[in-house]
Amino acid sequence: MEAHENLGPNGPAQTTIYAIANQKGGVGKTTTAVNLAACVAEAGYKTLLIDIDPQANATVGLGHSKTENHTIYEVLVGDSTLEQATLSTNITNLSIVPSTPDLAGANVELPRIAGSEFILREALEPLRGEYRFIFFDCPPSLGPLTINALAAADRVIVPVQTEYYALEGLADLLDTVGLIQKELNPRLTIGGLVMTMHDGRTRLATDVEDELRKHFPGLLFNSVIPRNVRVAEAPSFGKPVTHHDPHSAGAGAYFELAKEVALRG
Ligand SMILES: Nc1ncnc2c1ncn2[C@@H]1O[C@H](COP(=O)(O)OP(=O)(O)OP(=O)(O)O)[C@@H](O)[C@H]1O
Ligand SMILES: [Mg+2]
Known part of the structure; x- marks a missing residue:
């Protein structure tokens, strides 16, 4: 296990692969994945x-363009390896495999290929051991792209916006995760639900928080991500909020969440 020794502060460890998923749009998946x-x-x-x-929002949010030569699309159709598609970022220890709008075509192309659910899992095999953590930023659907990520992942993190319809769709998502556990990936577990864009001053947000704690005891991360303008504006600078404004409430909350995730391993 010598190859693992340079992966992080805690010495030798395996790669943990997280999918950040929720088929509901605009709940903070990309923001959570990037930060x-x-x-x-x-x-x-x-x-x-x-x-x-x-949508390639994570790609752009980390300062790359939607038109890189090697992207996750080329990986999925067998024209590139993940290594070829991996780009560095301005953040030490962080690399990215970019996306492109062309990836939308994969939603049609993947179901035509036998065994296509496992393309990402197989593509990641040579990288297990290269990284301590791998995160997928999933699209807002439970289609072939999210399925591919869930088939490759060890854990799912579900960002949940604390607003009125927050719980809607969560049951479908958890059912899908259960189905994937059974049919495609027995390793898959729920890493946790993280509350995003939380406004503790509103009655609605605290009510939804109470509901989530009642329905999903033990699944909620302790860290709650507040609604914070610094978080929202950081992507326009191609930076995570921790670089855009490390002292903002949003940056602090993502640091806390990262501690919880790193502790769980
Ligand atoms: N903590 C926050 N405070 C303020 N704005 C936020 C916060 N988190 C996310 N946002 C903003 O909310 C919007 C949706 O966030 P984000 O793009 O991360 O969601 P998403 O789930 O990835 O969306 P999609 O489903 O389209 O992929 C963005 O404009 C983002 O900047
Ligand atoms: Mg997104």
Whole structure:
């Protein structure tokens, strides 16, 4: 296990692969993927973020363009390896595999290929041991791209926006995770639910928080991500909030979340 020794502060360890998923749009998946990946990387863990959303928001949020030569799309159709598609970022220890709008085509192409659910899992095999943490930023659907990420992942992190419809769709998501556990990936577990864009001053947000604690005891991360303008504006600078404004409430919350994730391993 010598190859693992340089992966992070805690010495030898295996790669843990997280999918950040919720089929509900705009709940903070990309924001969480970018900032969580950046925080664990800054804590000294070698980390890879794989953008598997055709919107390519994580790619742009980390300062790359939607038109890189080698992207996750080329990996999925067998034209590139993950290594070829991996780019460095301005954050120490953090690399990214970019996405492109072309990736939308994979939603049609993947189901035509036998065994396509396992393309990412197989593509990641040579990288197990290269990184301590790998994060997938999933698109807002439970389609072939999210399925591919879940088939490759060890754990799912579900960002949940604390607003009125927050719980809607969560049951479907958890059912899908259960199905994937059974059919495709017995290793898969729920890493946790993280509350995002939380506004503790509103009655609604605290009510939803209470509901979530009641329905999903033990699954909620202690760290809660507040609604914070610094978090929202950071991507326009191609940076995680921890670089844009390390002293903001949003940066602090993502550092706390990263500690919880790193502790769980
Ligand atoms: N903690 C926060 N405070 C303020 N704004 C936030 C916060 N988290 C996310 N946002 C903003 O909310 C919007 C949606 O966030 P994000 O893109 O991360 O969601 P998503 O789940 O990835 O969306 P999609 O489903 O389209 O991929 C973005 O404009 C983002 O900047
Ligand atoms: Mg997104």
